[in-house]
Each structure stands twice: as structure tokens, then as C-alpha cells.
Amino acid sequence: MPTAASTPRIAIIGSGYGGAVAALRLAQAGKQVDLIEMGQDWDKSAPEGARFSRMDRPDARSMWFENRTDMPYTYLSGLDWINRAVPYSAGALGIERFAAMKVYVGKGLGGGSLVNGGMAVTPRRSFVEKVMPQIDVNEMYTTYLPRANSELGVAQPAADMIGNSPYYQFTRTAAAQNAKAGYQTVTVPNVYDWNYMRMESFGRVPKSALASEVIFGNNYGKKSLTKTYLAKALATGRVNVKxxxxxxxxxxxGAAYVLSTKTISALGAVLNTAETTYDKVILAAGSVGTTRLLLKAQANGDLTGLSDKLGKGWGPNGNTMVARLLSGANSTTGTVQSGIPAQGLMAWDDSEASVFAEIAPFPVGLETRTAGYLALTNNPNTGTFTFNTTTGKMELDWDAAKHAPSVAATKAVMERLNAANGGATRTDMLENGKGYSDYFTYHPLGGCVLGQATDLNGELTGAPGVFVMDSSLIPAKLGVNPFVFITALAERNMDKLLAAGRLA
Ligand SMILES: Cc1cc2nc3c(=O)[nH]c(=O)nc-3n(C[C@H](O)[C@H](O)[C@H](O)COP(=O)(O)OP(=O)(O)OC[C@H]3O[C@@H](n4cnc5c(N)ncnc54)[C@H](O)[C@@H]3O)c2cc1C
Incomplete structure (x- = not known):
């Protein structure tokens, strides 16, 4: 049996941004790691080009053990036309359901990078200073955010695509309406390969972003983690993917930790269960996944002495989705649309009225004259996860009342757009006739906040040798899409933990 001091047995739970950074930096430091991922290793499951399904043709690869898709825009003209029945299996897009909040997550090697829109935005420094005063922000902006952007392959959208391509008519129309209402339009960097997209538009390569692929995965073009951090980590030969x-x-x-695991087939049959002892455990199962494992361990007495801050500081990054039906001249949004957003409305000054509304595509192959937005807002509320020992389930207290400040801020912006341009907020696309979503998020943050439930490098209070490395470290909101910052924070924490010998 190897001793903890010489060859630590290290497990990483989850292979999204936090897990991928940890795997690479540990492997480069010469450590062997088990990377345990509940979803599929899609690169092994199917040949290139056949791994993921289109949004408008969902199948067994689309949803994580659901009988039906459950898309953020549920209806068109009030008709249940968008969602389809799918086989119940280990697909790429998962939904964590709580009483009044649905959290969308990626499932598979690469986590959220498989299904996300690739928007790779560095948060504004003044806001990070407000929401994460516990870190040295200067170090983030001089070292870790530049490193994350470089490793992730972040690039500005191609000006010719946004400026001329019929696939970006939707964004040009929305940008013109921003200007008329006196709002600034900004470009949104992405990890999609813009050269590849240009070739797609010329018909020279198989289409991906231009063929309604995103939320169930992209077969080509997107630099998901399996093409960046995880590719490098696996190339070392030191990362064993489970x-x-x-x-x-x-x-x-004792001084070690036992992980119970369950391995399934893609159809959900349990193939085996096991218990394995590790000296060091890195939790990177995402905000919901990491917090659930820890709250369950706390409730069952499997881990004692954890902080009473565990489960707190959660938020949906102020996510509020809205669609406007445009009217009048210059209101076409195109019959073809890229699945990758490229611009946003910026009305952010760090106040509670702040809104960063990304112009979202709605690629249904019809001229809908609809401008969609994913608004990120500065909501002052936070949510708390608790573990219900009777049901064995984790609960979340986020509800419409907590979401209300996000809706109010978004509504103010949309009403100004409507007043300046004509058009109206659609109430025939979201659940229960709502104009503004207050019941789902793509950006869960918090639950195991850095420096509160952990020390300042992510080591869990009360559990030496257990480290948190993902979005659960960030309290509630960031003002921008979070994966660049999650990556940078994981880089920071890994640097500090390796330097301090905490993973030796
Ligand atoms: C549809 C969608 C669109 C998005 N668009 C953007 C965007 O454009 N830009 C942006 O910045 N962010 C976007 N996001 C959010 C972003 O993807 C997440 O913030 C990010 O992936 C979180 O990183 P993470 O490392 O915390 O965990 P994740 O990436 O969620 O990875 C966690 C991994 O752990 C695995 N796991 C969970 N529990 C267990 C367990 N018990 N055992 C083993 N494995 C487990 C999961 O299967 C998953 O692979 C989007 C998310 C979604 C769902």
C-alpha cells in the first residue's frame, strides 16, 4: 500500500472547468489522478461528427435521463412545439430540479463546456472586487485570467461574420435597436473557432454552430475542454478517466477519504459499485454537485466539523431570459441563425439596476422577428441549499421573490428598447405565460464559498485533504458568464495548493 506522503492517491470528482484545470496541473506536477465523471466520455462513445445532436433533432444523446427535452424557450406562439420526446439515457444536457428553480448543467467528460454557448467573458474588475474581496484581485487580472483565456482559446468574434453573414442578422438587428434606445453594444468573446464557422458558412466543412448545434453539444468548431485542458492532461498519461x-x-x-462510486451503462443499468480510498480529493462536480455531496456527508456524519457556511451563498448569476417580438422596418432576425452568440447590450455600472443582456439566437429555421436575450443581473439576494434527511434530497430556497430584482432590472431595459423601437416583450415562449424567466439558470454559483466553507485556497474547512475547485466557490454572481473566471480561480488555487505542498 503506497503511503500518503510518497505517492498520494488523488481523486478529482467531475471534469468541468475546475476538474480539468486540476487534472492538468496535477499531471504536470507528476501526480497520477483518477478523474471520476458521471457522464459519458463522448470522444470514446461515438466517432467525430456523430457525438452530439442538433437542437431541433434531439435524440438519446441530448438529455441526461429525461423522457423529454426541456428547453429554456418552451413554446413558440404559445404552442408546445419545441420540446420532443427522447429516449431515457445518459445525454449531454442535465437539469437539476429544485422547488422553484431549474439548473441546467453539462454531463460528460468536459462538463458544462460540452453544452454551453462558449461565451468567454472576463468579468469587470470593479465587480469582482465587490463580490470576492477575499482574493487578491490584482493577481487574478495579471496572471490567472490571462492564463485562463489563453489555455481556453478565447477569441473575439470575427468582424466579417457579425457584420455581413446572414447567420448574424439577428444580432445586427438587435444591435441597431440598442443604439436607437441609447444602449451600448459590446462584442462577446467566445471559444468557438471563428475560422471554422466562416468555412461552415461557405459550405466547405460540416456545419455545427450554423446547423443548430449548441445546447446538446457541438460536433465541430467549439473548443470544449476535451480539446484544451483535458486534451493536454490526458496526453501526460497520468490521468485515468472513469x-x-x-x-x-x-x-x-482516518487521514484519508473513501469514495463510494456507481458505474452505469449509457442506458442507466448499474454495472458496478465500488469503494476506493484516496489521500486527497478534489471536488469539481459543479455548484450543485459539489454542494450536494458535502451536505449529504455532513448530514450523514460522514464528514464532521464542516463549516456552517456550507450550502450558503448560492445564486443563479442573475440569469433572466426574455424575448421581444419586434415590429416595423428593420425588424427581421433571419431564417438562419448561428447558435453562437456574439454581441450583448451593456448597461452595467455595478448598481442593482445593472444588466448585461446577451443577444441570444433562436435558430428555429423561421423568420420569427424575435430578439432573444440572456440577461445577467446584479441581484442582491442569495440562496441556501439544505439536505433533507427524510427524502435524502438537497433542497434550494430560491424562488420568484428572490429572483424579482433580476426581473425588474431586465424589464427596465426591455421597456426602454420597446419604447425606442416598437415591439413588445413576448409572453408566449416561457413557462406559465411569463415574459421574464425567474425559474431557471445556466450559471449556478456558490454553495461552498471560498474563504467561508473553505480556506482561502479552497481546502474544505474541517476536512484536510479535501479541496473544492469549481463554481461553488464563487458567491452567487459575477456580472458575466462564469467559465473564464471559474477556470482562472482554479488555476490560482492549484498554484497555491501545489506551492504549499497540500497535494504532496
Ligand atoms: C446550456 C448552458 C449554456 C451555458 N453557456 C455558458 C457560456 O456561454 N459561457 C459561460 O461562461 N458559461 C456558460 N454556462 C455555464 C458554465 O458551463 C458553467 O458555469 C461551468 O461549466 C461550471 O463549471 P464547473 O467546473 O463548476 O462544473 P461543471 O462544468 O458543471 O462540471 C461538473 C462535472 O461534474 C460531473 N459531476 C457532477 N456530480 C458528480 C458526481 N457526484 N460524480 C461524478 N461526476 C459528477 C458533471 O457530470 C459535470 O461533468 C452554460 C451552462 C449551460 C448549462
Whole structure:
């Protein structure tokens, strides 16, 4: 049996941004790691080009154990036309359902990078100083955010695509309406390969972003983590991927930790269960996944002495979705639309009225004269996760009342757009006739906040040798899409933990 001091047995739970950074930096430091991921290793599941499904042709690859898709825009003209029945299997897009909040997550090697829109935005420094005063922000902006942007392959959208391509008519129309209402339009950097997209538009390569692929995965073009951090980590030969393997329990055993795992087939049949002891455990299962494992361990007495801050400081990054039906001249949004957003309305001054509304495509192959937006807002509320020992489930207290400040801020911007341009907020696309979503998020943040439930490098209070490395470290909101910052924070924490010998 190897000793903890010489060859630590290290597990990483989850392979999204936090897990991928940890895997690469540990492997480069010469450590062997088990990377345990409950979703599929898509690169092994199917040949290139056949891994992911289109948004408008969902199938067994689309949803994580659901019988039907459940898309953010549920209806068109009030008709249940968008969602389809799908086979119940280990697809790429998962939904964590709470009483009044649905959290969309990616499932598979690469986590959220498989299904997200690739928008790779560096948050504004003044806001990070407000929401994360516990870190040295200067270090983030001089070292870790530049490193994250470079490793992730972030690039500005191609000016010719936004300026001329019929696939970006939707964004040009919305930008013109921003200007008329006196709002600034900004470009939104992305990890999609803009050269590839240009070739798609010329018909020279198989289409991906231009063929309604995004939320169930992109077969080509997007630099998901399997093409960046994870590709490099796997190339070291030191990372052992255990796919379709869920960690169901973490418990302390002396100075080490025992992980219970369940391995399934893509159809959900349990293939085996196991218990494995590790000296070091890195939790990177995402805000919901990491917090759930820890709250369950706390409730069952598997881990004692954890902080009473565990489960707190959660938020949906102020996500509020809205669609406007445009009217009058210059209101066409195009029959073809790229799945990758490229511009946004910036009305952010760090106040509670702040809105960063990304202009979202709605690629249904019809001229809908509809401008969609994913608004990120500065909501002062936070949510708390608790573990219900009777049901064995984690609960979340986020509801419409907590979401209300986000809706109010978004509504003020949309009403100004409507007043200046004509048009109206659509109430026939979201659940229950709502004009503004207050019941789902793509950007769960918090639950195991840095310096509160952990020390300042992510080591869990009360559990030496257990480290948190993902979006659960960030309290509630960032003002921009979070994956660049999640990556940078993981880079920072790994640097500090390796330098301090905490992973030796
Ligand atoms: C549809 C959609 C669009 C988005 N668009 C953007 C965007 O454009 N830009 C942006 O910045 N962000 C976007 N996001 C959010 C972004 O993807 C997430 O913030 C990010 O992926 C979170 O990173 P993470 O490292 O915390 O965890 P994740 O990337 O969520 O990875 C966690 C991994 O852990 C695995 N896991 C969970 N529990 C267990 C367990 N018990 N055992 C084993 N494995 C487990 C999961 O399967 C998953 O692969 C989007 C998200 C979605 C869902």
C-alpha cells in the first residue's frame, strides 16, 4: 500500500472547468489522478461528427435521463412545439430540479463546456472586487485570467461574420435597436473557432454552430475542454478517466477519504459499485454537485466539523431570459441563425439596476422577428441549499421573490428598447405565460464559498485533504458568464495548493 506522503492517491470528482484545470496541473506536477465523471466520455462513445445532436433533432444523446427535452424557450406562439420526446439515457444536457428553480448543467467528460454557448467573458474588475474581496484581485487580472483565456482559446468574434453573414442578422438587428434606445453594444468573446464557422458558412466543412448545434453539444468548431485542458492532461498519461461513474458518497477514514462510486451503462443499468480510498480529493462536480455531496456527508456524519457556511451563498448569476417580438422596418432576425452568440447590450455600472443582456439566437429555421436575450443581473439576494434527511434530497430556497430584482432590472431595459423601437416583450415562449424567466439558470454559483466553507485556497474547512475547485466557490454572481473566471480561480488555487505542498 503506497503511503500518503510518497505517492498520494488523488481523486478529482467531475471534469468541468475546475476538474480539468486540476487534472492538468496535477499531471504536470507528476501526480497520477483518477478523474471520476458521471457522464459519458463522448470522444470514446461515438466517432467525430456523430457525438452530439442538433437542437431541433434531439435524440438519446441530448438529455441526461429525461423522457423529454426541456428547453429554456418552451413554446413558440404559445404552442408546445419545441420540446420532443427522447429516449431515457445518459445525454449531454442535465437539469437539476429544485422547488422553484431549474439548473441546467453539462454531463460528460468536459462538463458544462460540452453544452454551453462558449461565451468567454472576463468579468469587470470593479465587480469582482465587490463580490470576492477575499482574493487578491490584482493577481487574478495579471496572471490567472490571462492564463485562463489563453489555455481556453478565447477569441473575439470575427468582424466579417457579425457584420455581413446572414447567420448574424439577428444580432445586427438587435444591435441597431440598442443604439436607437441609447444602449451600448459590446462584442462577446467566445471559444468557438471563428475560422471554422466562416468555412461552415461557405459550405466547405460540416456545419455545427450554423446547423443548430449548441445546447446538446457541438460536433465541430467549439473548443470544449476535451480539446484544451483535458486534451493536454490526458496526453501526460497520468490521468485515468472513469466515465459514467458517479461519486455517491464521501466519508472520512482516518487521514484519508473513501469514495463510494456507481458505474452505469449509457442506458442507466448499474454495472458496478465500488469503494476506493484516496489521500486527497478534489471536488469539481459543479455548484450543485459539489454542494450536494458535502451536505449529504455532513448530514450523514460522514464528514464532521464542516463549516456552517456550507450550502450558503448560492445564486443563479442573475440569469433572466426574455424575448421581444419586434415590429416595423428593420425588424427581421433571419431564417438562419448561428447558435453562437456574439454581441450583448451593456448597461452595467455595478448598481442593482445593472444588466448585461446577451443577444441570444433562436435558430428555429423561421423568420420569427424575435430578439432573444440572456440577461445577467446584479441581484442582491442569495440562496441556501439544505439536505433533507427524510427524502435524502438537497433542497434550494430560491424562488420568484428572490429572483424579482433580476426581473425588474431586465424589464427596465426591455421597456426602454420597446419604447425606442416598437415591439413588445413576448409572453408566449416561457413557462406559465411569463415574459421574464425567474425559474431557471445556466450559471449556478456558490454553495461552498471560498474563504467561508473553505480556506482561502479552497481546502474544505474541517476536512484536510479535501479541496473544492469549481463554481461553488464563487458567491452567487459575477456580472458575466462564469467559465473564464471559474477556470482562472482554479488555476490560482492549484498554484497555491501545489506551492504549499497540500497535494504532496
Ligand atoms: C446550456 C448552458 C449554456 C451555458 N453557456 C455558458 C457560456 O456561454 N459561457 C459561460 O461562461 N458559461 C456558460 N454556462 C455555464 C458554465 O458551463 C458553467 O458555469 C461551468 O461549466 C461550471 O463549471 P464547473 O467546473 O463548476 O462544473 P461543471 O462544468 O458543471 O462540471 C461538473 C462535472 O461534474 C460531473 N459531476 C457532477 N456530480 C458528480 C458526481 N457526484 N460524480 C461524478 N461526476 C459528477 C458533471 O457530470 C459535470 O461533468 C452554460 C451552462 C449551460 C448549462
Amino acid at each position: 466515465a459514467l461513474t458517479e461519486v455517491t458518497r464521501i466519508r472520512r477514514s
